[in-house]
Amino acid sequence: MMTNPVLELRDITKSFGALTATNNLSLTVMPGEIHALIGPNGAGKTTLIQQIYGALKPDSGQVLLNGRDLTGLSVPARIRAGIGRSFQISNVLMDFTVLQNGIIAEHARLGQSFRFLQPAFSNPQLIDGAIAILDRVGLSSRADTMVSDLAHGERRMLELALAMAASPSLLLLDEPMAGAGPDDGQRMTEIIDGLRGDVAILLIEHDMDAVFRLADRLTVLVEGSVIAAGTVDEISTNQAVKTAYLGDED
Amino acid sequence: MTGLLKFFGLVHAGISDNKFLWLLIAGFAVFPIVTQLVDLPFWNDVAMRIMLLGMAAMGLNLVLGYGGMVSFGHAAFIGIGAYCVGIGQYYGLMNGWAHILLSVAVCASLGLVIGYLALRTTGIYFIMITLAFAQMLFFLFVSLEQFGGDDGMSIDRAEFLLIDLYEPLRLYFLIWVMLAIVALLLMFIVRSRFGVTLRAIKSNESRVEAMGLVPLHFKITGYVISAVICGLAGSLFASWQEYVSPDIMHWTRSGELMIIIILGGLGTLAGPLLGAIVFLLLEEFLPLMLGALVPAYAENWMVLFGPLLIMVVLFGRGGLVGLIDSKILPHLGLGKTAVK
Ligand SMILES: Nc1ncnc2c1ncn2[C@@H]1O[C@H](COP(=O)(O)OP(=O)(O)OP(=O)(O)O)[C@@H](O)[C@H]1O
Ligand SMILES: [Mg+2]
Numbered sequence: 093m094m095t096n097p098v099l100e101l102r103d104i105t106k107s108f109g110a111l112t113a114t115n116n117l118s119l120t121v122m123p124g125e126i127h128a129l130i131g132p133n134g135a136g137k138t139t140l141i142q143q144i145y146g147a148l149k150p151d152s153g154q155v156l157l158n159g160r161d162l163t164g165l166s167v168p169a170r171i172r173a174g175i176g177r178s179f180q181i182s183n184v185l186m187d188f189t190v191l192q193n194g195i196i197a198e199h200a201r202l203g204q205s206f207r208f209l210q211p212a213f214s215n216p217q218l219i220d221g222a223i224a225i226l227d228r229v230g231l232s233s234r235a236d237t238m239v240s241d242l243a244h245g246e247r248r249m250l251e252l253a254l255a256m257a258a259s260p261s262l263l264l265l266d267e268p269m270a271g272a273g274p275d276d277g278q279r280m281t282e283i284i285d286g287l288r289g290d291v292a293i294l295l296i297e298h299d300m301d302a303v304f305r306l307a308d309r310l311t312v313l314v315e316g317s318v319i320a321a322g323t324v325d326e327i328s329t330n331q332a333v334k335t336a337y338l339g340d341e342d
Numbered sequence: 343m344t345g346l347l348k349f350f351g352l353v354h355a356g357i358s359d360n361k362f363l364w365l366l367i368a369g370f371a372v373f374p375i376v377t378q379l380v381d382l383p384f385w386n387d388v389a390m391r392i393m394l395l396g397m398a399a400m401g402l403n404l405v406l407g408y409g410g411m412v413s414f415g416h417a418a419f420i421g422i423g424a425y426c427v428g429i430g431q432y433y434g435l436m437n438g439w440a441h442i443l444l445s446v447a448v449c450a451s452l453g454l455v456i457g458y459l460a461l462r463t464t465g466i467y468f469i470m471i472t473l474a475f476a477q478m479l480f481f482l483f484v485s486l487e488q489f490g491g492d493d494g495m496s497i498d499r500a501e502f503l504l505i506d507l508y509e510p511l512r513l514y515f516l517i518w519v520m521l522a523i524v525a526l527l528l529m530f531i532v533r534s535r536f537g538v539t540l541r542a543i544k545s546n547e548s549r550v551e552a553m554g555l556v557p558l559h560f561k562i563t564g565y566v567i568s569a570v571i572c573g574l575a576g577s578l579f580a581s582w583q584e585y586v587s588p589d590i591m592h593w594t595r596s597g598e599l600m601i602i603i604i605l606g607g608l609g610t611l612a613g614p615l616l617g618a619i620v621f622l623l624l625e626e627f628l629p630l631m632l633g634a635l636v637p638a639y640a641e642n643w644m645v646l647f648g649p650l651l652i653m654v655v656l657f658g659r660g661g662l663v664g665l666i667d668s669k670i671l672p673h674l675g676l677g678k679t680a681v682k
Contacts, residue, residue, distance in 0.1 A: 166556070167551050167552070168551055168554045168555055168556045171551075171552060171553065171554035172554045176552075177552055179548075179552075183546065183548060183549050183552065184546070184549060185542050185545050185546050185549055186545060186546065187541070187544075187545040188541075188542065188545065192538070195538070196538055196539060196542050196550075196553065197553050199535045199539075200539075200550075200553035200554055200555050201553075201554075204535055205535050205536065205539045205555055205560070206535070206536055206559075206560075206563075207534055207535040207536060208530060208531055208534045208535075208536050208537075209530055209534055210534060210535075211530075211533035211534065212533065212534060212535045212537070212538045213533070213538065254549070254552070254553070255552070257553070258553075258554060
């Protein structure tokens, strides 16, 4: 039986002036799969994510989510269509507590953000929902801490929790371990591993140990083009990849 | 009872800022008794002016303090509110409630249009665009000879059913009730789901977008609410002043509102009202004090006023409310009370 991909990219091309950041790129992410996107700095990984997310428009090509063409949809509309995202530079609500971050994500998820009377942060239903969101990454014990006082790795986990808040069908993770210490990186790897099967994940990561441990499939990007795609075993023995990318590692 | 308080969020964090606001408003309620006792009714007039500017500043604070939108044109809405009374009366509409409805409707529509256009920009461009709209409106009223142009038009105190504003203190308490209503409204709004979303947008717009919300919708809504509050203050201002001219919407008044908010405490409920009290009292007293000390310089009280404001902004981060919160309350053994 054929399953349909959660994400399908068809012939995406994007140029910045003379620079082709995405070159005729096609890729699929299957349900429940962790698909890693690797490549050297400046390969065009973030640019590709931006086009799936809706912050950048491809010059040509299509982005399909669960078979639906997302062309023309704004960022918030794509989020509501089932995309969750964490950013390369951590992107959370710094002036609020961990719990308050969860509460805002919770009423956004419920479509209740345009309510003017009841106080948001003392609403029991919203608190319960927020705790459930935080529990996913083990942050509910830090609920009352200001985000600005969190360790960097904890902020990355909060961001992952916020990205998962609306139970998206596709999660875009742009270097989720970046800046986190080795312990937090390890925890993050376990948490992402725990999401396997619940959500399709497109994962950008430079930490090769984490990639090899997590990825079901890999796509290798160099200068905007896919130079190899396949399972971890296939990629780790691929000569082109070794010279272009993995060679730099050791 | 505590259940009810909990429902309104009064037991949860943020109680001190709320309390402080209501303390000030209660102060305005008993103030006329004091002026009666010391036989200085002139001060009621000053208090009304403070309440009106305080109300407008509270309205602007919703976008400036909570939403992070530096609108430099909110005096225009005060002016529109005032002209709704003047022009309304010109065409024979004497009912004060009708003036208020009219100014709410006009300010909401105008706020929607200006907000929709201006909020596509950010930073310095937003400041310039809001200022530009306000200047357009200013010069529009300067050019409307029919309504007095530059010289303005005189106004009768509006007729509110059963309330004769020419009776002593009637206008005072009408303004006071409106101030209390605005305060109550804002207290709910800033703690509501809408309010915290607006604050989240100020903190990090792109994360709010990543939650599937459209920041522009929240910003425009906040902008409209604040325009309406300024319009309400403006209509009452017209009755207080018994006169309206384009001066009421001069760009310096927009600046004055911003100074009042920053002085009192950006993004706090009590800040704008406290700021208005201190700002207008200084404006009243500094020339007198300076005149008594060095008569030749009485005219130059602004020279003292400016540095004073800068000191509060620099040293009392969070304005006067922040200063009271972090420096004064702990010394009284009351502990630090989070303004958040
Ligand atoms: N808005 C932009 N305008 C012009 N050039 C851009 C823009 N965004 C990215 N680029 C260029 O496109 C190329 C790809 O950038 P991108 O950020 O996608 O790389 P990346 O693979 O995510 O790299 P890294 O691993 O360092 O995050 C780079 O050469 C970058 O300088
Ligand atoms: Mg990148």
